[in-house]
Amino acid sequence: MAVAGQRRRRKEERPGEIVEAAFEEFARSGFAATKLDDVAARAGITKGTIYLYFPSKEDLFLATMQEMSRPSREHLAALTAAPQGSAMTILRTHFAFEYAQMVEDRRTREIIRMLLAEVSRFPDLVERWRAEVIGPEVEALRRVVRYGIERGEFRPSAAEEFPHLLFAPVIMACTWRLMFGDDHAIDGPAYLAGHLDLLERGLTGGSRPNPSLQTAGLSE
Amino acid sequence: MAVAGQRRRRKEERPGEIVEAAFEEFARSGFAATKLDDVAARAGITKGTIYLYFPSKEDLFLATMQEMSRPSREHLAALTAAPQGSAMTILRTHFAFEYAQMVEDRRTREIIRMLLAEVSRFPDLVERWRAEVIGPEVEALRRVVRYGIERGEFRPSAAEEFPHLLFAPVIMACTWRLMFGDDHAIDGPAYLAGHLDLLERGLTGGSRPNPSLQTAGLSE
DNA sequence: CCTTATTGACTGCCTGGTCAGTTATTAGTA
DNA sequence: TACTAATAACTGACCAGGCAGTCAATAAGG
Structure with a gap:
């Protein structure tokens, strides 16, 4: 089923997907009211995964703003x-x-x-x-x-x-x-x-x- | 110490004082990040007192916006x-x-x-x-x-x-x-x-x- | 002493952050 | 090809702290 290298490709695409989802949630609710569980759900992953790529909620926010x-x-x-x-x-x-x-x-x-x-x-x-x-x-x-x-x-x-x-x-x-x-x-x-x-x-x-x-x- | 009618006057002035303090905090931190304990502290009272005059944080916010x-x-x-x-x-x-x-x-x-x-x-x-x-x-x-x-x-x-x-x-x-x-x-x-x-x-x-x-x- | 504004300790829920464990993938071996 | 070991991405249950909202107790008028 799985294509060769799909795992690695995921790793490359994840940050972008997370940032994308984070943007939507932050834009809707603001920084404080945004729940990382919601961000994860929108990105189709779990909260834990976010922390594999971003050290904290604040860093995720900054990265999102930078990217966007x-x-x-x-x-x-x-x-x-x-x-x-x-x-x-x-x-x-x-x-x-x-x-x-x-x-x-x-x-x-x-x-x-x-x-x-x-x-x-x-x-x-x-x-x-x-x-x-x-x-x-x-x-x-x-x-x-x-x-x-x-x-x-x-x-x-x-x-x-x-x-x-x-x-x-x-x-x-x-x-x-x-x-x-x-x-x-x-x-x-x-x-x-x-x-x-x-x-x-x-x-x-x-x-x-x-x-x-x-x-x-x-x-x- | 206390002027006659001070008690009653407090009751009349409290809502305004609370709204005043709430405005400052909401303006600084936004709705979600504002803590009612901080609002109370700024107004020189306790969180419990806020709830004598406003049924919820949301109501306080609405009242604040209306007033301001x-x-x-x-x-x-x-x-x-x-x-x-x-x-x-x-x-x-x-x-x-x-x-x-x-x-x-x-x-x-x-x-x-x-x-x-x-x-x-x-x-x-x-x-x-x-x-x-x-x-x-x-x-x-x-x-x-x-x-x-x-x-x-x-x-x-x-x-x-x-x-x-x-x-x-x-x-x-x-x-x-x-x-x-x-x-x-x-x-x-x-x-x-x-x-x-x-x-x-x-x-x-x-x-x-x-x-x-x-x-x-x-x-x- | 009665009334009433106020308190502050308490509860329950929520959520950021953690981490031991699970699963998919690749590498190695025969 | 079949099997195993090693690795890396991911999970989900968990904790700790924080905060909205409650209420019995208090104390300040009148």
Whole structure:
């Protein structure tokens, strides 16, 4: 019956299966209320097995968060490249990605929930996430805004000091969906389009880029 | 020693004191990890006393959330009045209030955290909050936007369909501070000013209200 | 002395963590 | 191929501590 090497393959796959199950349980119930027996049951194993791969509940939680936030870290790389072309186009592309990730991807959403819920128990986790994911993202956005201003595409605005204002609608939609569930979710594409529209008007200062702010030679 | 009627007064004050202490503990540790012994200690009483006033931990939690979210409910009333004067002025006033409440007031912030963290355990609580607080607020904002459009002050925009876009920066600052603490908090007044600036440009579609959209007699 | 708010010791359950034992797989031997 | 030994993954019964909830006893008003 058993394929050769199946035993070894199990050993390689187990941690991933456990993390997967743990994620679901932690996301549903939070760290404290999650029972390792439930995690084990979901993974189709027993509690004892969990302890073959993870030394404690806290370690399992940390490993789970680490593993599940990997996509965010990878995504970030795309934004940090040197900006080229229209700044607004860069922003459009970026926010389309970010929206898909932070609002439409349940995984990332739940990561946010857990970070918010467990800060006081795992302050280091949140600090790392700030330093390695969100901080760089804010800086990258700031660079794009400056680039847009230099190009004459954007007017100077508070977005330079607070790039947070630019992705606020994404966070908004993310927390909205976290709280009220998929049933009351805001309509994705239309909302994103509205966000980008308001953004463009806000940054350029007119329904079309204001000519008086634009130096011919600087426009790419 | 004892003032006349002190006994009775204690009985009247106890529930409030307990709720106060419970709020701090629930906010710090979440529902599951909070120990009623700790709540009692913080309130300067014993666990037994809690059960004289609240039938269970869950009831205490619900009572705490109810009590602590009262300011939000009261604040809402101000917005639902019939709009008068400049729509942008209404928005400015409203967001100044909302910012003070959702970002600078620790209480309200923590309410948000708990709602996010405990949705799956207390779905009714969140649903009520949506129906009684946030829902009406969105509708009220939508009315202000429509009013601004009718007046010729605002151009038609996605803000009519998604008033969420307008207060997104407030939510953003709220969650930011929830996650990263007061140390990394975004600078309040400047951020608010930037928000309102981008908002105005976005809604009116120009660096100054576009004259072609504005009827002289209507400007505040 | 009666009333009543409060106590604090107690119970029972729950759950993180342990570990001796079981079972499946592979290696070795003839 | 058949049998045995060695190994490694996994189990499940168990313990210890912690905590929600209880209640007879206490003590502070009036």
